Amino acid sequence: MNKNSLGLPIGTTLDRFIKKKQDEFEYATGELSQLLRDIALAGKIINREVNKSGLLDIAGAYGAKNVQGEDQQKLDVIANIRFTRALRNGGQVCAVISEEDEEIIHLDQNCRYIVAIDPLDGSSNIDVNVSIGTIFSIYRRVTPTGGPVKKEDVLQPGTKQVAAGYILYGSSTMLVYTTGHGVHGFTLEPSLGEFVLSHTNMVCPEDGNIYSINEGSWCQFDQGVRDYITWCKEEGLTARYIGSLVADYHRNMLKGGIYLYPSTEKVPEGKLRLLYECNALAFIAEQAGGIATDGKQRILEIQPETFHQRAPLYIGSKKMVEKALEFCGQAEEAS
Numbered sequence: 001m002n003k004n005s006l007g008l009p010i011g012t013t014l015d016r017f018i019k020k021k022q023d024e025f026e027y028a029t030g031e032l033s034q035l036l037r038d039i040a041l042a043g044k045i046i047n048r049e050v051n052k053s054g055l056l057d058i059a060g061a062y063g064a065k066n067v068q069g070e071d072q073q074k075l076d077v078i079a080n081i082r083f084t085r086a087l088r089n090g091g092q093v094c095a096v097i098s099e100e101d102e103e104i105i106h107l108d109q110n111c112r113y114i115v116a117i118d119p120l121d122g123s124s125n126i127d128v129n130v131s132i133g134t135i136f137s138i139y140r141r142v143t144p145t146g147g148p149v150k151k152e153d154v155l156q157p158g159t160k161q162v163a164a165g166y167i168l169y170g171s172s173t174m175l176v177y178t179t180g181h182g183v184h185g186f187t188l189e190p191s192l193g194e195f196v197l198s199h200t201n202m203v204c205p206e207d208g209n210i211y212s213i214n215e216g217s218w219c220q221f222d223q224g225v226r227d228y229i230t231w232c233k234e235e236g237l238t239a240r241y242i243g244s245l246v247a248d249y250h251r252n253m254l255k256g257g258i259y260l261y262p263s264t265e266k267v268p269e270g271k272l273r274l275l276y277e278c279n280a281l282a283f284i285a286e287q288a289g290g291i292a293t294d295g296k297q298r299i300l301e302i303q304p305e306t307f308h309q310r311a312p313l314y315i316g317s318k319k320m321v322e323k324a325l326e327f328c329g330q331a332e333e334a335s
Helices: 003-007 014-024 031-051 074-090 123-128 215-220 223-234 245-255 274-287 318-334
Strands: 061-065 071-073 093-098 113-121 132-140 161-169 173-178 183-189 194-199 210-212 257-261 291-293 313-316
Touching: 014 031, 014 183, 014 194, 031 074, 031 113, 031 132, 031 161, 031 173, 031 183, 031 194, 071 074, 071 123, 074 093, 074 113, 074 123, 093 274, 113 274, 123 132, 132 245, 132 274, 161 245, 161 274, 173 194, 173 274, 210 245, 215 223, 223 318, 245 257, 245 274, 245 313, 257 318, 274 291, 274 313, 291 318, 313 318
Parallel strands: 093 113, 210 257
Antiparallel strands: 061 071, 113 132, 132 161, 161 173, 173 183, 183 194, 257 313, 291 313
């Protein structure tokens, strides 16, 4: 037996990859690298909590509502605490804006980075063992360090992101991120407790055959969206909708597809949050060759006005998103 076969390499760890790629970043001082490691560490802890949620009393509703008016799950609260604590202890973040908190969470005013985060997306699916995720977006503050973080530091368009990513907790746990130089995915090797490079330079297929939308809201959709969904059915496209944004997006990015969460009569402004859901995934989508729009303009160019601003979202394979916009434009012209 060849002795080399007894010690096969495990691959490139996230930590080693970040160090290797650090020079690609415009502000290469090591701060962003440490910040990404802090997020990865919190992700490992949340992965542990999620995996044991059925054995301990940490699944189910917490008994309170978040700033969005949504029922908080116990793991929503746990994830928010874990990520905030990891970012505070890491010492690279001046403020956090979270789905679970109404106002800015102030950390170290001497630091340069703002993190916008949905600590646990799709948490209502935990009780039934459906994949869930974390979504994060990173910005550099625009006001001088040493003073309190201001609204203008947080309310930046997606084009100002320096990094964004998500962690998917499913059959395997993956961390996917971009710093504007391609998209890379890392799978958690549980016996080592390390994220290992598994998907290099991820590319979203230009076209696909999967459409993801909550058709239960059909009667609330604009006519253009209805026309597009009807076309998808007539063309024999496949409907896949998990109800966890990260999981639906991740599948479509790998296999080719479109995810739609349009405005409705009940929520004309859309449901998904711009700062810590739409912007992050839009940055990743564009880096992978896809498109992200609110139906009228590029997601990354929307100027946010409030911390928890919502937006419609059409995201995924280039040709599929363009086709959806074509139907929406035709409907508007007809009206």
